[in-house]
Amino acid sequence: MPSESTSNQASGNNAHRQTEIMANSSQNKASATSNRSIFSRSRRAFLGRAGLLTATATGIVTGVIGSPFSTKKRGNIVQAQDIVGQVKFDYAGFSQKAYNLRVQAAKQELDFGIPPHPTNGDGERYPNKIANDSRGLPHNQLGEVNLDAYNSLTKALQSLNPDDFEKIILGGTRKLTSPQGPLALSLEGLNAAQIGIPAPPTLDSAEQAAEAVELYWQALLRDVSFDKFQDNTNDPKVLAAVADLNNLSAFKGPKENGRVTPQTLFRGSVNYVDSSDPSGRKARYVTPPGVTDGPYISQFLLLNIPFNTQFISPLIRTALPGNDFLTTFDEWLTIQNGGSSGRSIQYDSTRRYISTVRDLGEYAHIGGASWLGALLILSSGADQNDELASVTGINAPFSPTNPYNNYKTQVAGVGSFAAGYFQTLLLLAPSRVIRASYWQKYYVHRRLRPEAYGGLVYNNLVNKTQYPINSELLNSKALAQTSSTFNTYLLPQAYPEGAPTHSSYSGGAAATAGVSVTLLKAFFDESFVIPNPVQPDPNDPTKVIPYTGAPLTVGGELNKLATNYAIGRSFGGIHWRSDGSAALALGEEVAISILRDEKLGYNERFDGYTFTKFDGTKITV
DSSP: OOGGGTTTOOOOTTHHHHHHHHHHHTTOOOOHHHHHHHHHTOOOOOOOOOOEEEEOTTSOEEEEEOOTTOOSOOTTOOOGGGSTTSOOOOHHHHHHHHHHHHHHHHHHHHHHOOOOOOOOSHHHHOTTOTTBOOTTSOBOTTSOBOHHHHHHHHHHHHHOOHHHHTTOOOSSSOOOOOSSGGGSOOSSSOOGGGOOOOOOOOTTSHHHHHHHHHHHHHHHTTTSBGGGOSTTOOOHHHHHHHHHHHTOSSOOSOOBTTBOOTTTTTOOOEEEEOTTOTTSOOEEEEOOTTTTSSSSSOGGGTSOEEETTEEEOOOBOOBOTTOOBOOSHHHHHHHHTTOOOSOOOOBOSSOBOOOBHHHHHHHHHHOOSHHHHHHHHHHOOOOTTSTTGGGSOOOOOBOTTOGGGSOSSOOOBTTBBSHHHHHHHHHHHHHHHHHHHHHHIIIIIOBOOHHHHHHHHHHHHHSOOOOOOOHHHHTOHHHHHHHHHHSOSSOOBSSTTOSOSSOSSSOHHHHHHHHHHHHHHHHBOTTOBOSSOEEEETTEEEEEEEOOSSOOBHHHHHHHHHHHHHHHHHHTTSOOHHHHHHHHHHHHHHHHHHHHHHHTTOOSOOOOOEEEOTTSOEEEO
């Protein structure tokens, strides 16, 4: 990959996690309708009236050119177009074209409108707010939130007054993460309120119980190797999890012929708003192409990442078995109140490939090069003189729609249609999609985190409360096995701090995965078959061995990368399946809107970006 496209670029792919780290380090709904008006009134600000400085090839130094929008006479300032021998250029016309384009983009987004933003009704159904996220606020001894504190949060969300956010009543030292971030208006793509996602399952539903059963099994299987996640497995825990999930009435994860199998266990899914339901409440679950094919872990997490003269290794720091947190009620309650457990993860001294459930949970906890890494792998060729050439760049072709594929006199650059240009969009997109994801978190749903749900289960079984927990969870083998393994009914967490201090739905990390992978699928040829695929050696996860099964394509492995990251957050215990599934679709929509705006500005003859959505349909933007 040419150095022009990579040098002096920050990776930026882990913006969501970095926000959480910054928020945690500082510690050591209103309804959707009431807030829509601020977005419907939004307009793009058109700034940056750049002056132009020009000099002639004959050595005549000219003055500074004024703004092309200026109504003042420019006097005798010499323009480049006035000089004999120079290429004439219509500066004023070019600036006017840029202005018109920005107006067109703004009108395009305004015309998109605002979709329905239905909730599941739990916020109104339970006056004690047990179905809503309240971590970081003060709670009573059962873990029920102090209503004055909760109301101080909703008052700020309703008023949008920056001063009210500083009056939110906290229960400990942890601060809330970015409640005002979603109110920033994006100048690229859709604004936060313009993307709809389905309402999440209700607290008492069989679907929420099914998601909880899966989470309890993920905690139980944290130290099981992914090579056991195949249909010929004899691993008793894997087989028990499959059987338990197949007994549920509303489990929405991937299946084969209507049944969960070891090969489909814990694989990722995406849920869209069902277009046949005008209320926006129904969800349409899909399994993206390629997600259930081949090894569980995407090739983009197993290959060395070439970065000019350097490599980024796929070997990660992994947590040792037994690093499970929030398994005692006192520790759980401390975390709900915004305190610290006082414990930390113990790490393995040897780095290895992602090969277990716990490994992927830790990767999703801290993050890595992920999306930038995938772009560098895709756009770089293997150097046969390098000892790492067998596990490095794959030199995938650009999308067939890239206009430079057929140009005879030009190559693409950082300005448009080259890897360096794609990198700039890839680094911009996470901030835009996080605004949309966090808007759903704070201003629409405020869904409780899985750890809080585990507290409700614990209280029902130990303290004899009567919270509306569906019997399919209470009667599951997952819960019984958790009790015998961890001596608790709480949901064991992989992270000592539990979940971040914002609500569960939709998942921010998964939204970042969705927007980034969608952009990558638009940039590169999805049908390209990845050469020499690998998988972690089950006998020595510091090494990889060849994968020799069915071919793996760029599109399929990018889909798998996105769902790996989304489900990895569930492996940590901090997200429901539907959090990640809805967020992936949300991210896809943000990516499409960014591409739609960006396309307006090209000079090249370009018919649009064509790629496959997570639901398997082709789209041209």
